[in-house]
Amino acid sequence: MNNKNILVEQLDKVLVIEISRADKKNALTGLMYEDMTNALNLASNEAQISVVLIKGQNDLFTSGNDVKDFLNRDPNKEPAAIKFLKTISNFKKPVVAAVGGDAIGIGTTMLMHCDLVIAADNARFQLPFVKLGLCPEAASSYLLPQLAGSRIASELLMLGDFFGADKAITAGIINSTCPQELLIEKALSLAKKLANQPTDALITTKSLLKKNQASFVEDVMGEELKEFSRLLGTEASKEIFTAFLEKRPVDINKIHAS
Amino acid sequence: MNNKNILVEQLDKVLVIEISRADKKNALTGLMYEDMTNALNLASNEAQISVVLIKGQNDLFTSGNDVKDFLNRDPNKEPAAIKFLKTISNFKKPVVAAVGGDAIGIGTTMLMHCDLVIAADNARFQLPFVKLGLCPEAASSYLLPQLAGSRIASELLMLGDFFGADKAITAGIINSTCPQELLIEKALSLAKKLANQPTDALITTKSLLKKNQASFVEDVMGEELKEFSRLLGTEASKEIFTAFLEKRPVDINKIHAS
Amino acid sequence: MNNKNILVEQLDKVLVIEISRADKKNALTGLMYEDMTNALNLASNEAQISVVLIKGQNDLFTSGNDVKDFLNRDPNKEPAAIKFLKTISNFKKPVVAAVGGDAIGIGTTMLMHCDLVIAADNARFQLPFVKLGLCPEAASSYLLPQLAGSRIASELLMLGDFFGADKAITAGIINSTCPQELLIEKALSLAKKLANQPTDALITTKSLLKKNQASFVEDVMGEELKEFSRLLGTEASKEIFTAFLEKRPVDINKIHAS
Numbered sequence: 101m102n103n104k105n106i107l108v109e110q111l112d113k114v115l116v117i118e119i120s121r122a123d124k125k126n127a128l129t130g131l132m133y134e135d136m137t138n139a140l141n142l143a144s145n146e147a148q149i150s151v152v153l154i155k156g157q158n159d160l161f162t163s164g165n166d167v168k169d170f171l172n173r174d175p176n177k178e179p180a181a182i183k184f185l186k187t188i189s190n191f192k193k194p195v196v197a198a199v200g201g202d203a204i205g206i207g208t209t210m211l212m213h214c215d216l217v218i219a220a221d222n223a224r225f226q227l228p229f230v231k232l233g234l235c236p237e238a239a240s241s242y243l244l245p246q247l248a249g250s251r252i253a254s255e256l257l258m259l260g261d262f263f264g265a266d267k268a269i270t271a272g273i274i275n276s277t278c279p280q281e282l283l284i285e286k287a288l289s290l291a292k293k294l295a296n297q298p299t300d301a302l303i304t305t306k307s308l309l310k311k312n313q314a315s316f317v318e319d320v321m322g323e324e325l326k327e328f329s330r331l332l333g334t335e336a337s338k339e340i341f342t343a344f345l346e347k348r349p350v351d352i353n354k355i356h357a358s
Numbered sequence: 359m360n361n362k363n364i365l366v367e368q369l370d371k372v373l374v375i376e377i378s379r380a381d382k383k384n385a386l387t388g389l390m391y392e393d394m395t396n397a398l399n400l401a402s403n404e405a406q407i408s409v410v411l412i413k414g415q416n417d418l419f420t421s422g423n424d425v426k427d428f429l430n431r432d433p434n435k436e437p438a439a440i441k442f443l444k445t446i447s448n449f450k451k452p453v454v455a456a457v458g459g460d461a462i463g464i465g466t467t468m469l470m471h472c473d474l475v476i477a478a479d480n481a482r483f484q485l486p487f488v489k490l491g492l493c494p495e496a497a498s499s500y501l502l503p504q505l506a507g508s509r510i511a512s513e514l515l516m517l518g519d520f521f522g523a524d525k526a527i528t529a530g531i532i533n534s535t536c537p538q539e540l541l542i543e544k545a546l547s548l549a550k551k552l553a554n555q556p557t558d559a560l561i562t563t564k565s566l567l568k569k570n571q572a573s574f575v576e577d578v579m580g581e582e583l584k585e586f587s588r589l590l591g592t593e594a595s596k597e598i599f600t601a602f603l604e605k606r607p608v609d610i611n612k613i614h615a616s
Numbered sequence: 617m618n619n620k621n622i623l624v625e626q627l628d629k630v631l632v633i634e635i636s637r638a639d640k641k642n643a644l645t646g647l648m649y650e651d652m653t654n655a656l657n658l659a660s661n662e663a664q665i666s667v668v669l670i671k672g673q674n675d676l677f678t679s680g681n682d683v684k685d686f687l688n689r690d691p692n693k694e695p696a697a698i699k700f701l702k703t704i705s706n707f708k709k710p711v712v713a714a715v716g717g718d719a720i721g722i723g724t725t726m727l728m729h730c731d732l733v734i735a736a737d738n739a740r741f742q743l744p745f746v747k748l749g750l751c752p753e754a755a756s757s758y759l760l761p762q763l764a765g766s767r768i769a770s771e772l773l774m775l776g777d778f779f780g781a782d783k784a785i786t787a788g789i790i791n792s793t794c795p796q797e798l799l800i801e802k803a804l805s806l807a808k809k810l811a812n813q814p815t816d817a818l819i820t821t822k823s824l825l826k827k828n829q830a831s832f833v834e835d836v837m838g839e840e841l842k843e844f845s846r847l848l849g850t851e852a853s854k855e856i857f858t859a860f861l862e863k864r865p866v867d868i869n870k871i872h873a874s
Contacts, residue, residue, distance in 0.1 A: 150872075194774060215770040230563050233556040241566035247765040249505040249530030250567065254473040257563055258452060258552060272765030294774060298749040298852040298871040304843050305746050305773055308757035309766065311839065312832065316570065323569065327562050336556040355556040356408075488821050491814040499824035507763040507788030508825065512731040515821055516710060516810060574828065581827065585820050594814040613814040614666075 106135035108142075111288065113150040113295035115143040118157075125163035126156050128206065133180035137187045144192065150295040150302070152191070154210075155198035158220065158283045164205030164228075171341055175329060181206060182325060185238045189213045189317050194294050194306055198287030199223045200280055209238035211273055212247065215306065216294070218287050220280035223265045225273065231260040233337030233355060235327045242320040243313075247272035364393035366400075369546065371408040371553040373401040376415075383421035384414050386464065391438035395445045402450065408553040408560070410449070412468075413456035416478065416541045422463030422486075429599055433587060439464060440583060443496045447471045447575050452552050452564055456545030457481045458538055467496035469531055470505065473564065474552070476545050477523045478538035483531065489518040491595030491613060493585045500578040501571075505530035622651035624658075627804065629666040629811035631659040634673075641679035642672050644722065649696035653703045660708065666811040666818070668707070670726075671714040674736065674799045680721030680744075687857055691845060697722060698841060701754045705729045705833050710810050710822055714803030715739045716796055725754035727789055728763065731822065732810070734803050736796035739781045741789065747776040749853030749871060751843045758836040759829075763788035 107118040117139045119126045136154075143149045156162055165181060173179055188195065188210060197211055199219040204226045211217045227244075229235055236244070236257055244253040248271035256263060256271065268274045278286045294302070331337050336355040343350045365376040375397045377384045394412075401407045414420055423439060431437055446453065446468060455469055457477040462484045469475045485502075487493055494502070494515055502511040506529035514521060514529065526532045536544045552560070589595050594613040601608045623634040633655045635642045652670075659665045672678055681697060689695055704711065704726060713727055715735040720742045727733050743760075745751055752760070752773055760769040764787035772779060772787065784790045794802045810818070847853050852871040859866045 194770070212766070215767070215774065217767055230555050230559045233559045235559055235562045236566055241563070242570050243766075245567060245571075246504075246762075247767070250470070250501075251473070251475055251505070251530055251533045253567060254452070254564070255533050257567065258473065258555065258560060260555075272767055275767045275771050296868075297746050297774065297776075298856070300850055300852060301746045301749045301751055301847055302774060304751045304847065305757070306770070308752055308836075308840060308843065309761060309769060309773065312758050312836065313761075320566075320570065324566060327566065331559055331562065334558055336558060340556070352554075488813050488817045491817045493817055493820045494824055499821070500828050503825060503829075504762075508728070508759075509731070509733055509763070509788055509791045511825060512710070512822070513791050515825065516731065516813065516818060518813075578824075578828065582824060585824065589817055589820065592816055594816060598814070610812075 105129070105132050106139065108135075108139045110149065112292055113148060114153050114288065114291045115139065115146075115149045115151075116153045116155065116288070118155055119162050120156075122157075122160075124166070125202070126160050127163045127166040128181070129166045129169050130180040133184040137180070137184045140187050140191055150193060150299055151291045152193060152195045153198065153287060153291040154195060154214065155284055155287060156200060158200045158280050160201035161199045161203040161223070162207040163202055164207050167341060167344060170332065173332065182321070185210065185213070185321065186318075189239070189321075190314070192303055192306065194302060196287055196291040196294065198283050199225075199274065200283045202226070204228065206238060208273065209236070209240045212238065212240060212243040216290060217274040218283065218290060219265045219268060219274045219277050220283045221265050221277040222280055223268070223277070224262045225264075225268050226260065226262045227256050228260040230258055231340075233334060233340045234331045235324060237321075237324050237328055239317040239320040239324065241324055242316055244271070246313075363387070363390050364397065366393075366397045368407065370550055371406060372411050372546065372549045373397065373404075373407045373409075374411045374413065374546070376413055377420050378414075380415075380418075382424070383460070384418050385421045385424040386439070387424045387427050388438040391442040395438070395442045398445050398449055407451070408557055409451060409549045410453045411456065411545060411549040412453060412472065413542055413545060414458060416458045416538050418459035419457045419461040419481070420465040421460055422465050425599060425602060428590065431590065440579070443468065443471070443579065444576075447497070447579075448572070450561055450564065452560060454545055454549040454552065456541050457483075457532065458541045460484070462486065464496065466531065467494070467498045470496065470498060470501040474548060475532040476541065476548060477526060477532045477535050478541045479523050479535040480538055481523045481526070481535070482520045483522075483526050484518065484520045485514050486518040488516055489598075491592060491598045492589045493582060495579075495582050495586055497575040497578040497582065499582055500574055502529070504571075621645070621648050622655065624651075624655045626665065628808055629664060630669050630804065630807045631655065631662075631665045631667075632669045632671065632804070634671055635678050636672075638673075638676075640682070641718070642676050643679045643682040644697070645682045645685050646696040649700040653696070653700045656703050656707055666709060666815055667807045668709060668711045669714065669803060669807040670711060670730065671800055671803060672716060674716045674796050676717035677715045677719040677739070678723040679718055680723050683857060683860060686848065689848065698837070701726065701729070701837065702834075705755065705837070706830070708819055708822065710818060712803055712807040712810065714799050715741075715790065716799045718742070720744065722754060724789065725752070725756045728754065728756060728759040732806060733790040734799065734806060735781045735784060735790045735793050736799045737781050737793040738796055739784070739793070740778045741780075741784050742776065742778045743772050744776040746774055747856075749850060749856045750847045751840060753837075753840050753844055755833040755836040755840065757840055758832055760787070762829075
């Protein structure tokens with residue numbers, strides 16, 4: 101691993117991937133996606149690893165994609181975030197996620213590719229794509245309606261407001277909650293429990309569960325990426341990101357041209 | 359607009375469509391569907407409109423399709439209700455609905471084509487098709503199992519009993535509730551909030567959310583319509599509608615021939 | 617019927633199928649599946665029957681597939697359980713199920729092919745396939761994610777722990793609960809209510825509700841069966857079943873080869 105913002109550790113048969121960039125609220129850069137992708141590939145190839153646990157800290161998961169990173173995207177290169185999402189969505193072994201504090205943008209959409217998600221009871225989730233002049237990613241335009249129903253999916257994706265752990269449970273994004281101070285401990289214990297199941301049965305079951313959505317997920321990610329890249333180039337999203345970095349209000353007239 | 363039972367008004371960037379036929383519990387006639395279809399087409403073509411709000415009054419949405427209208431259907435002509443359903447299911451801009459009081463039949467099924475639905479906490483919903491000797495419409499036989507799961511979809515569609523706003527939330531038909539006296543005000547404020555989002559991002563997001571079900575919805579509407587039209591001609595449904603209009607009990611022997 | 621462990625009785629227009637093998641916790645044998653399949657076929661062909669009710673007793677549904685029966689499966693013959701599942705998944709008339717006490721394995725998966733399910737409020741459900749070194753069956757790898765969302769489906773199928781009636785409701789496996797002592801009475805009353813609906817409308821509605829998943833269900837059952845049969849032959853599942861019958865702990869090293 102070439103970057104100390106992603107920490108990787110094996111505990112028994114569990115590979116633990118920790119997002120660790122406290123000074124930037126765990127915002128994810130291209131390098132961090134690459135490290136997470138590499139860690140998943142390592143877990144994939146290592147017979148002694150049965151389960152992956154993705155976590156931040158008890159009080160923070162990730163504030164999402166690094167904003168500067170968005171503006172510096174090379175349009176001719178597959179973004180590292182997309183490579184990470186493809187890798188996690190095709191990953192054969194079970195993935196557990198532990199969400200403490202904020203899970204914003206890809207912090208929420210990556211959960212839709214995990215198998216079990218436990219969150220602190222005061223965790224907050226947000227899908228702010230439309231607010232930023234962008235559109236859903238990570239196949240969330242397909243997966244969230246399946247999980248939450250079309251009404252709730254529209255609400256969370258179109259309004260883009262924060263929502264709490266209770267709503268994340270009814271929306272099917274997470275499995276359960278626990279007190280914040282117990283989060284990492286509980287999640288690790290869950291991952292180890294899963295790793296103790298008969299291996300072949302476990303992997304086969306994940307494969308069957310994913311089989312009927314795998315091709316949709318890949319197609320939808322492609323459709324979303326096309327629109328996402330186009331929207332990144334519009335005056336609306338440029339104005340929103342620039343205003344954010346310049347800490348000034350958005351010029352409302354620039355965001356309503358269609 | 360050629361009919362005062364559908365009132366249309368633009369408020370900021372929101373086109374408000376009001377069902378207004380108090381003496382007949384807002385029952386929908388062919389003309390009223392045509393007016394709603396025309397209003398949607400107007401909103402579609404008008405760049406200054408970003409969002410549509412469909413509402414009745416604080417204490418009434420609609421008692422559903424006008425019964426006499428059912429009996430007078432010309433079997434060789436596409437019913438105005440179907441044209442309305444096709445239009446709303448393919449509509450590109452977000453649609454908010456406000457449900458106060460009763461939402462019966464198409465009053466409930468049309469909600470499955472809206473993006474955000476807010477209801478009065480004492481609203482009532484009903485899918486009485488089977489009770490009337492008919493079958494689901496508006497692709498509800500496909501959309502309701504997706505929203506509510508097969509068990510609850512079967513319950514609501516096969517038994518056809520009234521259900522309340524709490525059940526409508528867990529069934530994924532509506533987003534949230536509010537006190538009845540605040541309904542229209544809250545719904546308008548929600549529609550305006552949506553209309554303030556970046557336009558391109560909003561429309562693109564709706565398009566992505568609908569993409570993977572659009573072709574199913576159209577096919578299912580066709581299959582349902584074929585059966586619906588056939589069932590309208592059976593002795594069972596004729597007996598049920600006639601008994602309703604003559605205010606006498608149904609002859610039970612006539613409704614069990616299969 | 618050639619086996620007193622499946623009792624069949626017609627009450628009005630309802631065919632009642634009772635699982636009755638108290639000394640073995642209603643565990644299902646090949647003969648019992650055959651009797652249930654025959655009863656469904658009888659109900660299918662009999663115009664006087666509109667609805668089927670499947671039940672155990674107020675305090676027991678079924679402990680699942682008989683373990684000895686698993687070990688004696690003839691790999692060259694379609695298992696009777698599969699024939700039963702195919703029959704119930706293609707059954708044209710509504711099926712109500714009443715779940716008291718334990719519903720284990722196929723006791724839970726068969727519910728996903730019923731239309732209405734009522735359970736005692738102290739009922740327990742379990743999908744222990746992975747724990748047994750096996751994988752999902754009855755198209756549950758496709759149907760459960762649709763009902764419960766991917767997170768909860770993974771939880772119930774990968775961990776394989778018991779869950780209660782409340783979780784079964786939120787997972788969309790059952791419709792509602794009632795006090796245990798009223799279960800059979802309530803379920804019969806529900807089945808009769810359904811049987812009083814206009815017959816043609818009822819059957820047509822079930823057909824529309826199933827139409828869009830029918831071909832998936834059959835394909836998935838085939839994919840699952842291939843893996844299930846393979847896993848039955850692995851050292852892991854053989855060790856687990858043998859340990860169960862010999863009432864000794866599982867040798868943990870034998871179940872983690874992949």
